[in-house]
Amino acid sequence: MSAERGAERGFLLDVVAPAGEPLFFTWRGRSYRVYSVLSRWCESGGWWQRASTENSPENSTTSESGINDGARTSWRVEAAPEGALAVYDLERDESSGLWRITHHG
């Protein structure tokens, strides 16, 4: 996953999620603790569109093991470094394992 693509859809994060569910994450140099998971959803698909436009081999739609369906899981969490709680959407790309923030408020 290239850096530019990460920037398009949010900021890359370090996330601590031993059982899949995020517990802590670091964003803009600060550590956040997840207090509760508000909701979770999964999305994928659209591989046929990337297939027709892609040109670089690194984020190839197809690989030896098959088609990369672009699966990602999102967690809407309440989290805070200290003080006030806020809502954050964390998204995990299922094929690369990279996390990013897609929404924060």
Added chain:
Amino acid sequence: MRVRVSGGLLIMVKEESFIHLNVVSGYSFQYGTAMPHQLVERAGEFRMSALALTDRDGFAGGVRFLQACAREGISPIVGSNLAYSAGGVRERRKSPAHGGVRVESALPRVTLLARDSWKGLARLISTIHSQQDRGVPILTRNILQEGSNFSILLGADSNVAHALSRRRPDLAVEYLREWREIAGERIFIECVSHFHREGIRSVEGAARLLKFAREHQIKAVLTNQVRMLNKEDAPVADVLDAARKLVPLHYRHVERSNGEAYLKSPAEMRRIAHEIARAAGESGRDLLHDTIACGETHILNPGSYLGGIYLPEPEVVGGFSHGELIEILTQRCEAGLSWRYQSEALRIRGSYRLQEELSVIKSLGYESYFLTVADIATMARERGIRVAARGSGAGSLVCYLLGISGVDPIDHGLLMERFCSPLRRDLPDIDIDVESARRLEIYDAVFARYAPTGSWPAGPARTAAVSMVETYRARHAIRDVGAALGVPPADIGMVAKSFPHIRAKSIKNALAELPELRDGSLQNSIGEKKLGMWLSLAEKLDGLPRHLALHPCAVVLSDASLLDRAPTELSAQGYPMVAFDKDDVEAMGLLKLDILGVRMQSAMAYAIEEIKREQKEEVDLDSLALDDKETFDLIKSTKTLGIFQVESPGQRELVGKFGPSSFNDLMIDISLFRPGPVKSDMITPFLKARHGWSEAKMIHPDLTEVLYETEGVVVFHEQVIRIISIIAGVSLAQADEYRRALGRRDGLIEFGEWFIARAHERGYSPEVVNELWEVLCAFGSFGFCKAHAAAFALTTYQSAWLKQHYPAPFIAGLLTHDPGMYPKRLILDEARQLGVALLPVEVNHSDITYRVEESDGRLALRMSLSDIHGISEHEAATIVASRPFLDIGDFMKRTRVSQPTVEKLVTIGAFDSLYGITSQSSQVIGRKRTLTRRDLFLYVSDVSKWGGSHVDQMALDLPAPQVVMSGLPDITLAERVRDELEILGMDLSCHVLDFYQSFLSELGVVPSGDLVKQRSGALVFVAGVKVASQTPPIRSGKRVVFLTLDDGTGCSDSTFFDDVQENYSYTLFHSWLLLTQGVVRRTGERGISLRATGCWEITALYQLWLAEGIDAVREYVSDRPSAKPAAQRTLIHPTGYRQSPYADIKPAGEGVRKLWHTSPGSVG
């Protein structure tokens, strides 16, 4: 097998477990991505105690599901997912925008679970299919109220959920009230969380449904609406969505937004349950408990639905009780004895065998089976339809005496045990061959008798057609994926047609291995990446069912409970059809009868009719003596084109070497020409011994009687049975059980140990035992059933007899019913060589079929109207009914035949005789010009300009066009032949190759008829029109291509081995006029073939010759590019037989008309 635990332990297991109640398989056509057995096996890995299969719109995978469940020790739950309409069934409108097919209905769907009632489900499916004209079946309130043995899951696609997600709880309550009226307490709310971001399949959506259930005191269950085995199958699901809806892939058309609809583990499902429950403010325990409880109350007891035997009841076959049937059968067979055998001695011999067979039939309780099949054979015969048995059934004297088969099993050493024995559990298999053109008449008769009108879908039907599951193979998969990806249709066609008819999962192997695909041209025109993704997706569709089709010949016969056992629907042809295929039907214990339409039977019946009509002679083929010398001389001459089973190039070579001279020889010949004998090289020792070049080896004196007829070589199943019986000292029935074991790897080893020990015990020497064991191993499962060979040989003999004694009527039959592998133009060539004159199409003489006519004192063949390209049946019939015609105007006025067809008729000379046009007209006779076809052609187009063919309706102010002499030269002979090929698919005036004669003789091409004079090892050229290209299985396991060319003097056969294919296979598969160079190989007195070293397109060489002369051509063909053949895989069968994966596969390319034969493959 796992044992289900009971008592206190069960609770614990329940806590750990989960039951999926909503699961669809690939039998939800073009929707589910996994096969039932895969789903069951996965459930087994998860240690689930039960699993449901609830396919959409039907239950075609039911039997396979039950079988898989039995194997895995899982309790089956059955049901179906159906579209629901509260009102009556509305007429489904066909929308032209979608091609009018399979428009998705926007109706809500519910899942039905059967409460231990296979019967109820089968009947329900039949009923809803009967309400709808071959569309998506719709469940209605009326239907549901009739049958009460179902529970209903109201899930995410139900009207209740639809209302809730539209925030209309008032409507949801209203719908729920309706469902309660219909189904009372048997309704469940079905929660599904696919982790959608929003909507009814999100955690919140599922929780909303759960809360709704709680508010209204309805049990709720959790399912995962499974349509995939793994998450990774999601792209396949997308492609299926697109293919089903006939649209390119787009978010709008894809039914998923993630890959969660797979068969999840109990742990994953429990987590989901807790998540939903938490969102609804409760714990997940109740939801899980109710789901498992619901599953357990719907478990089906499968024992009563698989196995057992259900034959028509005694009263249907003429008796009152089962006990009476054996008497009826005995009486009929005894009557048969006096019908079949003229002498007392033969009758006595027969009655011994009859007693034995009858006691076996009685002990198995198969009386009704034999009487039913006999009844059907009689129905055919009463209608004057030719009938022949095929397969092992011909081994039974009872079949012969009842008139089911036409060969005497005692005379020909055929065994009942091969067909039916007390040791075998499966029902014996009788197939009958009937005239292809009248096959449906027999279907109609069978249905009229066993499932009279009105008995479907509610009544006591005893018969239905069997279905056949069409699955994705390479070409269809490529087409559907290509369309889903939005590839332009022309590119889709190009890629799909480049592949042979292989399995979808072999696409990439073929791309790497086959010379004609390896050149990279596909990658260049499509783009490597795109093609790669396209093809790897296509491979994933491998074997998935596409739809149910009518099996081409099988019907099922049973007692009156048929509709309780199998779901049925109406086939496109209008016959009720069970949704199960032939293996399923057999597993259910239903009697399957194959009624095969055989074109040769139609061709022979037609010939007999022509003989009666034109020559006023009656021919009874079924009572011919089987020893006519002239008939065998014809076969030996290798001029076997058109003769049943022995016309293929390989068979021509074999009969040339073998020279069969008796009926028994014919059976041997047919049996030798099979993969088994080819593989174990039985042919060479047999021929050597037959011709006296080596001594026949009988292995042991005890076997002389068995092996004598085949010169010591084991050819027939019957011989294997006898050898085992004699050497091991067991009954024939037991010996047949051992013979069956030979075909299975595990059986082979087990049987081998037993056989060797047993033979040793009985005093046979180790040498003899070893040799016998080798022979039996080599025989594997591939040998041939002599009874089957006998049934075939009878038709071979009958067709050869007709060709020898009545060539013109026989050829008329061949051309009318087209039974063989060769194009009609070759049959015409054969007629010329037999001295049968060919008469062109003439509007006043030609019929819909090919007729025999007397011309100049001998019999000639009149071309038919129906082979004119584009003529409709109706047009042909109108022409025949309106004859005779005075002129073209009269013809056009009275027949209203379309202008293109009239032009074609003019072009091929169908009006010549009305205007005195002869083939010499093109030359100027003296200085006087005559009318030509060109003048007639001009006239037809004038008439059309003047007002189409509606001559009589025209205003009278313009003078009607007249046929006038234009003085233009007539078309040339070359144009004439080109037109004939285009319009009739046959070169009638002369052979196509005649036009290249001067070039070919300068090159020194050898005419096929003269090949036999060439010495072995000579390097020669042959030329001709491609008649056939075949890729049969051969011994080395490599792909070999056989090419047959015809040049008007006969046929030449060339063999292309894989080193030559590399450079020439494209030319070989895609050209029509070919020049081949090869080394002459003599294989027998009349047997000759070429080992090809190259082949070229003639027209290209001809142009080169015209432009640059013969030396340029010589140089061109001597330039031999060298390329290493790609490594090809070899398939190795359990018996050690090696085979190319492309053997027996229809090769690439396409023929617009049948101008040559592209092989459906086999050597036979």
